[in-house]
Amino acid sequence: MKFYLLLLLIGLAAEVTLSAKLLARSSRELTFRENRRYKRLVKRQLQ
Structure with missing residues (x-):
């Protein structure tokens, strides 16, 4: 029983x-x- 509980x-x-x-x-x-999405947004705003 104890073995089963351990398993x-x-x-x-x-x-x-x-x-x-x-x-x-x-x-x-x-x-x-x-x-990645955030970086893309930042790039778009920098242009």
Whole structure:
């Protein structure tokens, strides 16, 4: 029983870290896109 609970906890921790990594990656991509759009706007205004 204890072994099963331990496995469950390990699986849960792995799932949480995986989803956190995915979230971080998607948010990083979003900020990258926003930065690109912002730079484009700045270039347009400088011209």
